Amino acid sequence: MTVVPAGDGTAALICDTCGSDDSAIDTTRDGDLVWPVVIALGWTGSAFSTGPHRCPQCSRTSATPQQSAGESRPAxxxxxxxxxxxxxxxxxxxxxxxxxxxxxxxxxxxxxxxxxxxxxxxxxxxxxxxxxxxxxxxxxxxxxxxxxxxxxxxxxxxxxxxxxxxxxxxxxxxxxxxxxxxxxxxxxxxxxxxxx
Known part of the structure; x- marks a missing residue:
């Protein structure tokens, strides 16, 4: 789960690559659907609250430094x-x-x-x-x-x-x-x- 509910109709969107978060996600409109907000904030990933999601910084880079150093990437x-x-x-x-x-x-x-x-x-x-x-x-x-x-x-x-x-x-x-x-x-x- 990469969107963590805050209980007041908002949630924190957590980047699966670097762990940074954005707490401005309004989940009251479409329930589990977060794609409109994800795109508006420059994030990429799932249309739903279950991941994967990548923050704008990680979305612009195709691999993290660890991956460039030879670590395996997800299948x-x-x-x-x-x-x-x-x-x-x-x-x-x-x-x-x-x-x-x-x-x-x-x-x-x-x-x-x-x-x-x-x-x-x-x-x-x-x-x-x-x-x-x-x-x-x-x-x-x-x-x-x-x-x-x-x-x-x-x-x-x-x-x-x-x-x-x-x-x-x-x-x-x-x-x-x-x-x-x-x-x-x-x-x-x-x-x-x-x-x-």
């Missing part, structure tokens, strides 16, 4: 993603292999934007990503806009409950078409399915 930061193209229907499927945080979004950015500009259909398979932060969500929105500018589709596959909640909260659930699995998404792109 979700070292994970990557897969890209697979289904040439028969010109679908590119990008699968993040971990939670979509700012670090993974940064590594994914170029390939995702390139796919959105070059392929008729792009799907992001989120079955392994249970969490998404504001940086990653922003990347998905930009990639969808890029795809739309090129007359392409940009869909999501198997978003977790958390991701669906974030999409709903940010009023993006009607923007992204979602599919339960990759096969359903690819099948929906076939010429026969599109003409039904």
């Amino acid at each position: 979700h930061h070292s994970a990557s993603y897969n890209i697979r193209t289904h040439d028969d229907v010109d679908v590119t499927a990008i699968t993040p292999l971990a939670d979509l945080d700012a670090a993974l979004a940064e590594r994914l950015r170029d390939d995702l934007m390139r796919a959105a500009a070059r392929h008729r259909h792009v799907v992001v398979d989120l079955h392994a990503a249970h969490f998404i932060d504001s940086a990653a969500l922003g990347l998905l929105v930009r990639a969808r806009q890029e795809a739309k500018q090129h007359g392409a589709t940009f869909d999501l596959v198997a978003p977790s409950r958390f991701v669906r909640t974030v999409l709903h909260t940010m009023r993006l659930d009607s923007v992204f078409r979602t599919f339960p699995d990759l096969r359903s998404a690819v099948n929906a792109m076939t010429p026969a399915a599109r003409h039904r």
Whole structure:
């Protein structure tokens, strides 16, 4: 738990990297949802009161000095993603292999934007990503806009409950078409399915 309730409708947001805190969090509006306040204060991380959260200083640096000295980072930061193209229907499927945080979004950015500009259909398979932060969500929105500018589709596959909640909260659930699995998404792109 990285948001500690103060009992009067406020809470302290604690940085998971350096331990600094900000006690200006108003939790009365949306219960456990703290994303609007987190973003306004320059923090990154979870939309909910359960972490991870990073203060503005730690959000600007990708690694602490201890990590630079060779200490291991959390597993979700070292994970990557897969890209697979289904040439028969010109679908590119990008699968993040971990939670979509700012670090993974940064590594994914170029390939995702390139796919959105070059392929008729792009799907992001989120079955392994249970969490998404504001940086990653922003990347998905930009990639969808890029795809739309090129007359392409940009869909999501198997978003977790958390991701669906974030999409709903940010009023993006009607923007992204979602599919339960990759096969359903690819099948929906076939010429026969599109003409039904």
